[in-house]
Amino acid sequence: MSTVELSFKLNGREVSLSVAPDTLLVDLLREGLGLTGTKAGCREGECGACTVLLDGTPMNSCLLPAVKAQGREVTTIEGLEKTDGSLEPLQEAFMGEGAAQCGFCTPAMILTATALLKNNPDPDEGEIRHALSGVICRCTGYRKIVQAVQTAAKARS
Ligand code: FES
Ligand code: FES
Numbered sequence: 624m625s626t627v628e629l630s631f632k633l634n635g636r637e638v639s640l641s642v643a644p645d646t647l648l649v650d651l652l653r654e655g656l657g658l659t660g661t662k663a664g665c666r667e668g669e670c671g672a673c674t675v676l677l678d679g680t681p682m683n684s685c686l687l688p689a690v691k692a693q694g695r696e697v698t699t700i701e702g703l704e705k706t707d708g709s710l711e712p713l714q715e716a717f718m719g720e721g722a723a724q725c726g727f728c729t730p731a732m733i734l735t736a737t738a739l740l741k742n743n744p745d746p747d748e749g750e751i752r753h754a755l756s757g758v759i760c761r762c763t764g765y766r767k768i769v770q771a772v773q774t775a776a777k778a779r780s
Protein backbone atom coordinates (compact mmCIF):
# COMPACT_ATOMS: atom_id res chain seq x y z
CA MET A 624 0.00 0.00 0.00
CA SER A 625 1.22 3.53 -0.68
CA THR A 626 2.13 5.75 2.23
CA VAL A 627 1.99 9.46 2.90
CA GLU A 628 4.49 11.61 4.75
CA LEU A 629 3.12 13.03 7.95
CA SER A 630 4.66 15.71 10.18
CA PHE A 631 3.11 17.10 13.32
CA LYS A 632 3.96 18.17 16.83
CA LEU A 633 3.40 15.42 19.39
CA ASN A 634 3.66 16.29 23.06
CA GLY A 635 5.88 19.25 22.23
CA ARG A 636 8.19 17.44 19.80
CA GLU A 637 8.14 17.43 16.02
CA VAL A 638 7.61 13.99 14.53
CA SER A 639 7.81 12.98 10.88
CA LEU A 640 6.91 9.54 9.59
CA SER A 641 5.29 7.62 6.77
CA VAL A 642 1.80 6.28 7.34
CA ALA A 643 -0.79 4.41 5.34
CA PRO A 644 -3.49 6.87 4.31
CA ASP A 645 -6.15 4.97 6.25
CA THR A 646 -4.22 4.81 9.53
CA LEU A 647 -6.27 6.09 12.43
CA LEU A 648 -4.61 8.41 14.91
CA VAL A 649 -5.36 6.07 17.84
CA ASP A 650 -3.47 3.26 16.10
CA LEU A 651 -0.56 5.46 15.11
CA LEU A 652 -0.20 6.64 18.70
CA ARG A 653 -0.58 3.24 20.36
CA GLU A 654 1.00 0.86 17.89
CA GLY A 655 3.24 3.09 15.81
CA LEU A 656 4.58 5.31 18.56
CA GLY A 657 4.06 3.25 21.71
CA LEU A 658 1.92 5.85 23.47
CA THR A 659 -0.51 3.43 25.08
CA GLY A 660 -1.93 5.98 27.50
CA THR A 661 -4.44 6.70 24.76
CA LYS A 662 -7.00 3.90 25.07
CA ALA A 663 -8.89 2.13 22.31
CA GLY A 664 -12.37 1.23 23.50
CA CYS A 665 -15.43 1.19 21.27
CA ARG A 666 -13.65 2.56 18.17
CA GLU A 667 -16.99 4.11 17.21
CA GLY A 668 -16.84 7.54 18.80
CA GLU A 669 -19.05 6.52 21.70
CA CYS A 670 -16.84 5.97 24.77
CA GLY A 671 -14.30 8.78 24.53
CA ALA A 672 -11.47 6.62 25.90
CA CYS A 673 -9.34 7.48 22.88
CA THR A 674 -9.51 11.24 23.50
CA VAL A 675 -6.44 13.31 22.68
CA LEU A 676 -6.05 17.05 22.30
CA LEU A 677 -5.73 18.32 18.75
CA ASP A 678 -4.57 21.92 18.88
CA GLY A 679 -5.91 21.91 22.44
CA THR A 680 -9.37 20.57 21.60
CA PRO A 681 -10.48 17.11 22.78
CA MET A 682 -11.01 14.74 19.85
CA ASN A 683 -11.80 11.06 19.48
CA SER A 684 -8.62 9.67 17.96
CA CYS A 685 -10.48 6.50 16.88
CA LEU A 686 -12.42 8.56 14.35
CA LEU A 687 -9.53 10.71 13.20
CA PRO A 688 -7.34 9.70 10.26
CA ALA A 689 -3.74 10.27 11.35
CA VAL A 690 -3.16 12.44 8.27
CA LYS A 691 -5.54 15.02 9.77
CA ALA A 692 -2.80 15.77 12.30
CA GLN A 693 -0.59 17.14 9.51
CA GLY A 694 1.01 20.39 10.73
CA ARG A 695 -0.99 20.38 13.94
CA GLU A 696 -0.31 19.75 17.60
CA VAL A 697 -1.37 16.52 19.29
CA THR A 698 -1.23 16.08 23.06
CA THR A 699 -1.65 12.71 24.73
CA ILE A 700 -1.63 11.93 28.44
CA GLU A 701 2.11 11.26 28.16
CA GLY A 702 2.53 14.90 27.15
CA LEU A 703 1.48 16.08 30.61
CA GLU A 704 4.52 14.43 32.16
CA LYS A 705 6.95 16.98 33.56
CA THR A 706 10.71 16.58 33.26
CA ASP A 707 11.10 16.54 37.07
CA GLY A 708 8.54 13.73 37.38
CA SER A 709 6.02 15.85 39.28
CA LEU A 710 2.34 15.64 38.42
CA GLU A 711 -0.06 18.20 37.04
CA PRO A 712 -2.66 19.48 39.56
CA LEU A 713 -5.32 17.50 37.70
CA GLN A 714 -3.34 14.30 38.04
CA GLU A 715 -2.72 14.98 41.74
CA ALA A 716 -6.41 15.69 42.24
CA PHE A 717 -7.53 12.50 40.47
CA MET A 718 -5.27 10.52 42.77
CA GLY A 719 -6.26 12.47 45.87
CA GLU A 720 -10.00 12.25 45.25
CA GLY A 721 -9.97 8.60 44.25
CA ALA A 722 -11.25 9.57 40.80
CA ALA A 723 -9.38 6.80 38.99
CA GLN A 724 -10.35 3.19 39.60
CA CYS A 725 -9.60 0.85 36.70
CA GLY A 726 -8.03 3.85 34.98
CA PHE A 727 -9.29 3.10 31.49
CA CYS A 728 -11.11 6.41 31.15
CA THR A 729 -8.61 8.42 33.19
CA PRO A 730 -6.27 9.70 30.44
CA ALA A 731 -9.27 10.91 28.44
CA MET A 732 -10.88 12.46 31.51
CA ILE A 733 -7.70 14.31 32.44
CA LEU A 734 -7.05 15.56 28.92
CA THR A 735 -10.66 16.69 28.53
CA ALA A 736 -10.51 18.45 31.90
CA THR A 737 -7.21 20.04 30.91
CA ALA A 738 -8.91 21.63 27.90
CA LEU A 739 -11.87 22.70 30.05
CA LEU A 740 -9.73 24.41 32.71
CA LYS A 741 -7.69 26.17 30.06
CA ASN A 742 -10.83 27.78 28.64
CA ASN A 743 -12.77 28.03 31.89
CA PRO A 744 -10.52 28.11 34.97
CA ASP A 745 -13.43 28.08 37.44
CA PRO A 746 -16.16 25.83 36.02
CA ASP A 747 -19.25 24.95 38.02
CA GLU A 748 -20.42 21.37 38.42
CA GLY A 749 -22.76 21.53 35.45
CA GLU A 750 -20.03 22.86 33.21
CA ILE A 751 -17.66 20.10 34.34
CA ARG A 752 -20.25 17.37 33.77
CA HIS A 753 -21.09 18.80 30.36
CA ALA A 754 -17.43 19.02 29.33
CA LEU A 755 -16.76 15.43 30.42
CA SER A 756 -19.96 14.01 28.98
CA GLY A 757 -18.16 12.57 25.95
CA VAL A 758 -16.06 10.25 28.11
CA ILE A 759 -17.73 7.23 29.70
CA CYS A 760 -16.58 5.94 33.08
CA ARG A 761 -17.88 2.57 34.16
CA CYS A 762 -16.34 2.64 37.63
CA THR A 763 -16.56 5.86 39.58
CA GLY A 764 -20.09 7.20 39.23
CA TYR A 765 -18.50 10.49 38.07
CA ARG A 766 -18.88 12.31 41.41
CA LYS A 767 -15.24 11.84 42.38
CA ILE A 768 -14.14 12.87 38.91
CA VAL A 769 -16.12 16.09 39.18
CA GLN A 770 -14.66 16.67 42.65
CA ALA A 771 -11.15 16.12 41.28
CA VAL A 772 -11.66 18.73 38.57
CA GLN A 773 -13.00 21.18 41.16
CA THR A 774 -10.01 20.48 43.42
CA ALA A 775 -7.58 21.02 40.54
CA ALA A 776 -9.33 24.25 39.58
CA LYS A 777 -8.88 25.54 43.13
CA ALA A 778 -5.23 24.45 43.20
CA ARG A 779 -4.55 26.35 39.99
CA SER A 780 -6.28 29.57 41.10
FE1 FES B 1 -12.83 6.23 20.44
FE2 FES B 1 -14.48 4.83 21.98
S1 FES B 1 -12.48 4.30 21.30
S2 FES B 1 -14.72 6.87 21.23
FE1 FES C 1 -12.72 2.67 35.22
FE2 FES C 1 -13.36 5.20 34.64
S1 FES C 1 -12.06 4.50 36.26
S2 FES C 1 -13.75 3.44 33.45
